[in-house]
Amino acid sequence: MNTNHNIIFGAGLIGGYLAGAFSARGLSALLVGRSKTQSALANGLTVSDMTGNQVTIDNIEFYSAIEHQQIDTLWLTVKCTAVEASLIDLKDIVQPDTIIICCQNGFGSDHLVRQAFPNNVVLNAVVGFNVAEHAPAHLHRSTDGKLIIEYHKRLEAFIAKVDSPLLPTASSHHFVADQWAKLQLNLANPVNALANIPVKSMTEDPGYRRIIAQLMDELLLVTDALNLKLPKVTAAPARMLPKLMRLPNWIFNRLAQKMLAIDPSARTSMWWDLSQGKPSEINYLNGAVVHQAKALNLPCPYNRKIVELVHRVEAGELALGLSADALMTALNESA
Numbered sequence: 001m002n003t004n005h006n007i008i009f010g011a012g013l014i015g016g017y018l019a020g021a022f023s024a025r026g027l028s029a030l031l032v033g034r035s036k037t038q039s040a041l042a043n044g045l046t047v048s049d050m051t052g053n054q055v056t057i058d059n060i061e062f063y064s065a066i067e068h069q070q071i072d073t074l075w076l077t078v079k080c081t082a083v084e085a086s087l088i089d090l091k092d093i094v095q096p097d098t099i100i101i102c103c104q105n106g107f108g109s110d111h112l113v114r115q116a117f118p119n120n121v122v123l124n125a126v127v128g129f130n131v132a133e134h135a136p137a138h139l140h141r142s143t144d145g146k147l148i149i150e151y152h153k154r155l156e157a158f159i160a161k162v163d164s165p166l167l168p169t170a171s172s173h174h175f176v177a178d179q180w181a182k183l184q185l186n187l188a189n190p191v192n193a194l195a196n197i198p199v200k201s202m203t204e205d206p207g208y209r210r211i212i213a214q215l216m217d218e219l220l221l222v223t224d225a226l227n228l229k230l231p232k233v234t235a236a237p238a239r240m241l242p243k244l245m246r247l248p249n250w251i252f253n254r255l256a257q258k259m260l261a262i263d264p265s266a267r268t269s270m271w272w273d274l275s276q277g278k279p280s281e282i283n284y285l286n287g288a289v290v291h292q293a294k295a296l297n298l299p300c301p302y303n304r305k306i307v308e309l310v311h312r313v314e315a316g317e318l319a320l321g322l323s324a325d326a327l328m329t330a331l332n333e334s335a
């Protein structure tokens with residue numbers, strides 16, 4: 001089967017980057033995006049990565065409902081919080097044979113898609129890297145990491161074709177473990193957003209690192225109880241990450257060079273949401289750990305409290321810009 005007809009629904013950081021990287025490999029990539037995004041990309045799109053690969057696509061194509069156009073794969077690249085509202089438009093695009101690939105962080109947002117399309121193949125993908133907007137119409141992959149797609153035979157040829165230095169791509173037979181391993185990293189998203197600083201500055205601060213380590217400890221309790229063996233997605237194995245985070249700077253800076261080799265301007269997706277007054281994905285990230293810990297009767301005070309703090313920001317009751325000490329104090333209030 002020809003898996004070359006791709007629709008990318010959500011022309012933001014990840015959707016735009018995928019569209020550029022697919023096009024660079026000669027694969028079709030029709031974007032579904034707001035009119036403001038269509039105007040912003042009218043003169044093309046540049047995608048680049050931190051090792052110097054760069055490509056400019058002169059004519060980024062947007063989807064229009066052309067009759068009989070075959071759609072093999074639909075990549076859903078909106079935020080978790082926008083999935084529900086996207087379903088109405090998706091109903092007009094998805095065909096009986098279309099594979100839907102949900103690219104959201106965390107757990108839970110694919111549920112609505114599966115409910116809405118019970119007869120379609122619905123897969124999840126983990127986006128293991130950060131994308132930042134370097135300049136208008138220039139998206140930059142600022143970290144290491146792969147696009148990992150839940151295994152499906154129909155995608156084998158496509159993955160072999162799209163896998164490239166700009167977009168390292170793989171499929172996985174142990175996808176739930178991959179999702180938890182990615183979530184372990186995303187537990188730092190609220191810390192980054194509440195701190196209101198770039199990811200690199202947060203990672204260089206031992207105070208923020210200690211908080212991230214507490215959040216990760218709680219996730220590892222959950223994944224142990226679920227008997228999951230998390231794959232290594234950073235330079236350190238999943239189990240070692242909290243230990244690494246707790247090291248003082250003089251040794252952390254030596255051991256975590258790869259982790260610190262991040263674009264100094266990169267921010268997490270949650271920072272983008274909260275700083276623009278949008279709802280965050282917190283319920284699908286740290287909230288997913290709280291939910292699973294509760295089901296397993298495990299303690300989860302730090303993730304529970306950080307979910308509350310983010311909700312207070314969303315409600316306009318708390319401002320961004322918490323120092324590591326202030327954040328730790330707020331978290332300890334309930335611990």
Ligand SMILES: NC(=O)C1=CN([C@@H]2O[C@H](COP(=O)(O)OP(=O)(O)OC[C@H]3O[C@@H](n4cnc5c(N)ncnc54)[C@H](OP(=O)(O)O)[C@@H]3O)[C@@H](O)[C@H]2O)C=CC1
Nearest residue numbers: 010011012013014078079082086104105127129130131269
């Ligand atoms: N950014 C990153 O580095 C990473 C992000 N992720 C995950 O990937 C997912 C996507 O994130 P990201 O790309 O950053 O998000 P963005 O907000 O940058 O992109 C989502 C885009 O979808 C658009 N959109 C939402 N609803 C619709 C709709 N109904 N019709 C058309 N367009 C729509 C949004 O427009 P508008 O804003 O106008 O609503 C926005 O342009 C998230 O789950 C995120 O956690 C994972 C790894 C890294």
Ligand SMILES: CC(C)(CO)C(=O)C(=O)O
Nearest residue numbers: 128129130185186268269
């Ligand atoms: C890659 C990472 C963890 C950080 O940018 C991310 O997934 C995000 O920003 O949501």
